[in-house]
Amino acid sequence: MAMTRQRLGDDALRISFSNVTKRYGAVTALDKFSADVAPGRITAFLGANGSGKTTSMRLLLGLADPTAGTALVGGRTYHELAHPLRTVGAVLDQGFQPNRSARNHLGIVAAQAGVPAGRVDDVLELVGLTEAATRRVGKFSLGMRQRLALASAVIGDPSVLVLDEPFNGLDPQGIQTLRVFLRNFADRGGTVFLSSHLLAEIANSADDAIIIDHGRLVSAGPIADLIPATARTVVTTRNADILAAALQVTHATVERSGTDRLTVTNVSTEVIGRAALDAGAVILGMRAEGDDLEAIFENLIHPKELVS
Amino acid sequence: MINLVRIEMLKLRTTPAFYATAVAALVLSLGAAITNVLITPGPGDPPVGSAANAQDVLSQPGAVGSQAIFILGILVVAGEYRHRTIMGAFLAQPRRLRVIVAKLATMGAVGAALSAVIYGVTTATAVSVYASKGVHHLPVSLVDLGLGTVVSGACYGLLGVAVGALARNTVAAIIGGIVWIQILEVAVLENAAPSFAKWLPVGAARGLTSVGSSLDVLSRPASAAVLVVWAAGLVLLASALSTRRELR
Known part of the structure; x- marks a missing residue:
C-alpha cells in the first residue's frame, strides 16, 4: 500500500474543492467553497449541523452534482476514477441489508472493489468483527455498524479515506483503534478527510482542520496554527490600564473584563509578560482559555466582539 | 458488466427475501395447479383434461411466478433505496446506468430461470396428478406454454426493476404494482375493456401463456x-430518473 501511494505521488491523492457552489432550490448549501486536503495528513472537516460538510463529501463522491465549481480527487472527478473503491474509501450513511451477514456484505463490497474475497477476513479482523462475521447486520449495535462501514471503506485498500462522523457510536476502545488506524494510514502517505462533532477527539487525531459555516469556508490550516489566533489569556494585574496601553503596541486585542482583569487575544503569554515587564505592570496571574478546539471552533463560527 | 451482473446475483443469493419469494411462488403455483386438477369440475366448468382445463392448470406458473418475479424486481432496486445500500452500489460504480442495466440483466435472467423452474416443477406435478385421474395426454403444447411462461417471467423481472427504480419506496412500489395488476388490469379492464386490456402487461402475459384458449388475447409474438x-x-424512464437523482 505504501509503495502504491509513493508511486501515485501527492497530487494523485490530494482532495481539492474549487469554488464549489451547491444550491437546492432557494437554499445555498455550499457557497464558493474552496479547500485542499493534503495526503499524509489527517484533515478534520468541522462545522455545525447543516453547515455543508456532508454535502461537500457527497459532491466529492459523485453522489450529487455541484451547481458550480469542482470537487476532485487527484485532479479527477469521482466519476472519472478508474477504480473508485480502490482509490477512495468512504464512510457516509451507506446502509446495510439487515438480513445479510457481515461477511456476505463485505463479500459484495469486495466484488464491487474487484479485490480477492480473502480481503474480507483481513478487514473483519482489522475492525474487530471476526467473531460477528456470520451475524445478521440487523442485529448489530451502532458501534458495530460503524466498524463494518469502516471495513467496507478499506476493503479496496484505497489511498484516500473520506469519513463522515466515523467516531459516532464507537466505544472508547473503538475510538482508540480508529485513531491509531487513521494515524498509520496517514503516516503511510494516505489522505484522510473526516468530519466529526467530537471536537476533543479531532484535536487528538487530526493534523489540519477545515472549518465551514453556512456553506462558506471559515478557516483552513494546521490545527496548531489555529490556536494562537483564537486562544485568550486572562490576565489579573494591579495595573490594568498600564498593561492595556502597553499591549496596544503589540498585535494584541484587549478586553477589559474587570477592574484588575484583562482578556487578551492574538498574542502569546510571553508577549504579555514582556509588555508587562517593560511597562512596569505587576501581574498577579495569567490563565489561558479557549485553546481547546471547541473554543476555537466557537470563536471562529461565532466571533466574540472584543473591545480594546 | 459481467462483474456487475455477478454482484447483483451475489446480492440476490445473500438476501433471504429471494428464497422466500421463490419458494412462496412455487408452493402457490403447485397448490393452484393441483387443486385445479383434483377438484371435480362444476356445471359449466371445462372437464378435467380438456384444453381449457389444462390451460387453467398450466398457466398458474406464469400467473403466480410473474407476480413473484415482479415483486423481486421491485425489491432489487427499491430495497436498495430502502436500506440505503444503493449508495454503496453507486460509489462502486459511479456510472449509474450500468448499475441499472446490470439489475435489469440479472432480473431478466433470474425471471426466466425462476419461471422455468416453477413451470417445470408445476407441470411435472400436474402431469402426474392428471395421470392419476386417467388423463395421459394433454391437448396443449407444453413447450409453447413453457416458452411463453419463461418469456413472461423475464419481462416481469424487467418491469419490476423499472417500477422499483421509479418508485424507490418498496412498500409503495409493491402495493402500487399489485393494485395495477390485480385491480386495474384483472378486475376492471379485463372485464370492462378486454380489447384494450390485452395491450397491457397482464394482458400481454396472458397472450404468452394462453395456448389455444378462447380468451381475447394477442398472438404470442405480439404479446x-x-x-x-x-x-x-418503463426501464428508459426509470434509468433516466435513477441517473439524475441525487442521493441525500
Whole structure:
C-alpha cells in the first residue's frame, strides 16, 4: 500500500474543492467553497449541523452534482476514477441489508472493489468483527455498524479515506483503534478527510482542520496554527490600564473584563509578560482559555466582539 | 458488466427475501395447479383434461411466478433505496446506468430461470396428478406454454426493476404494482375493456401463456413484443430518473 501511494505521488491523492457552489432550490448549501486536503495528513472537516460538510463529501463522491465549481480527487472527478473503491474509501450513511451477514456484505463490497474475497477476513479482523462475521447486520449495535462501514471503506485498500462522523457510536476502545488506524494510514502517505462533532477527539487525531459555516469556508490550516489566533489569556494585574496601553503596541486585542482583569487575544503569554515587564505592570496571574478546539471552533463560527 | 451482473446475483443469493419469494411462488403455483386438477369440475366448468382445463392448470406458473418475479424486481432496486445500500452500489460504480442495466440483466435472467423452474416443477406435478385421474395426454403444447411462461417471467423481472427504480419506496412500489395488476388490469379492464386490456402487461402475459384458449388475447409474438415495449419504456424512464437523482 505504501509503495502504491509513493508511486501515485501527492497530487494523485490530494482532495481539492474549487469554488464549489451547491444550491437546492432557494437554499445555498455550499457557497464558493474552496479547500485542499493534503495526503499524509489527517484533515478534520468541522462545522455545525447543516453547515455543508456532508454535502461537500457527497459532491466529492459523485453522489450529487455541484451547481458550480469542482470537487476532485487527484485532479479527477469521482466519476472519472478508474477504480473508485480502490482509490477512495468512504464512510457516509451507506446502509446495510439487515438480513445479510457481515461477511456476505463485505463479500459484495469486495466484488464491487474487484479485490480477492480473502480481503474480507483481513478487514473483519482489522475492525474487530471476526467473531460477528456470520451475524445478521440487523442485529448489530451502532458501534458495530460503524466498524463494518469502516471495513467496507478499506476493503479496496484505497489511498484516500473520506469519513463522515466515523467516531459516532464507537466505544472508547473503538475510538482508540480508529485513531491509531487513521494515524498509520496517514503516516503511510494516505489522505484522510473526516468530519466529526467530537471536537476533543479531532484535536487528538487530526493534523489540519477545515472549518465551514453556512456553506462558506471559515478557516483552513494546521490545527496548531489555529490556536494562537483564537486562544485568550486572562490576565489579573494591579495595573490594568498600564498593561492595556502597553499591549496596544503589540498585535494584541484587549478586553477589559474587570477592574484588575484583562482578556487578551492574538498574542502569546510571553508577549504579555514582556509588555508587562517593560511597562512596569505587576501581574498577579495569567490563565489561558479557549485553546481547546471547541473554543476555537466557537470563536471562529461565532466571533466574540472584543473591545480594546 | 459481467462483474456487475455477478454482484447483483451475489446480492440476490445473500438476501433471504429471494428464497422466500421463490419458494412462496412455487408452493402457490403447485397448490393452484393441483387443486385445479383434483377438484371435480362444476356445471359449466371445462372437464378435467380438456384444453381449457389444462390451460387453467398450466398457466398458474406464469400467473403466480410473474407476480413473484415482479415483486423481486421491485425489491432489487427499491430495497436498495430502502436500506440505503444503493449508495454503496453507486460509489462502486459511479456510472449509474450500468448499475441499472446490470439489475435489469440479472432480473431478466433470474425471471426466466425462476419461471422455468416453477413451470417445470408445476407441470411435472400436474402431469402426474392428471395421470392419476386417467388423463395421459394433454391437448396443449407444453413447450409453447413453457416458452411463453419463461418469456413472461423475464419481462416481469424487467418491469419490476423499472417500477422499483421509479418508485424507490418498496412498500409503495409493491402495493402500487399489485393494485395495477390485480385491480386495474384483472378486475376492471379485463372485464370492462378486454380489447384494450390485452395491450397491457397482464394482458400481454396472458397472450404468452394462453395456448389455444378462447380468451381475447394477442398472438404470442405480439404479446412478447408488447411486454418488451412496456418493459423498455418503463426501464428508459426509470434509468433516466435513477441517473439524475441525487442521493441525500
